[in-house]
Amino acid sequence: MSVEGMFMCVAGVVFLLLACKDGWNLWKNKGKTGDATGTVMEVYTSGNGRNPKDAKWAVLRYEAQGREYISENRIQVPAHAQIGTKLPVKYLKERPQRLYTVSMKRFVMILALGAACLVIGLIHG
Numbered sequence: 001m002s003v004e005g006m007f008m009c010v011a012g013v014v015f016l017l018l019a020c021k022d023g024w025n026l027w028k029n030k031g032k033t034g035d036a037t038g039t040v041m042e043v044y045t046s047g048n049g050r051n052p053k054d055a056k057w058a059v060l061r062y063e064a065q066g067r068e069y070i071s072e073n074r075i076q077v078p079a080h081a082q083i084g085t086k087l088p089v090k091y092l093k094e095r096p097q098r099l100y101t102v103s104m105k106r107f108v109m110i111l112a113l114g115a116a117c118l119v120i121g122l123i124h125g
Contacts, residue, residue, distance in 0.1 A: 008121030
């Protein structure tokens with residue numbers, strides 16, 4: 001097997017393991033999350049903030065189970081998000097101050113990427 005093929009196989013296995021972790025997390029928390037609309041309170045950028053491609057992270061305020069919360073954790077937000085922007089969020093019902101960040105879309109994308117890397121590695125090998 002070539003070095004490139006082996007690299008792709010290893011990358012595929014790593015992505016599949018990450019997908020398994022996300023899948024387990026989704027299954028474990030099924031029915032234990034709630035939906036809300038959050039308002040961005042603080043925005044943080046990776047890097048120096050001058051590059052528009054820098055990742056943005058935010059602390060949000062939202063209402064859950066009749067109470068208002070400010071998130072304990074930061075979540076990644078779209079590049080256009082500013083203080084006051086409203087965004088949909090998920091939170092853990094048993095700990096509503098904690099936002100839930102795992103999504104089915106992310107799980108499927110990582111699973112597909114892992115499978116593709118593995119197939120390419122085996123074919124290229």
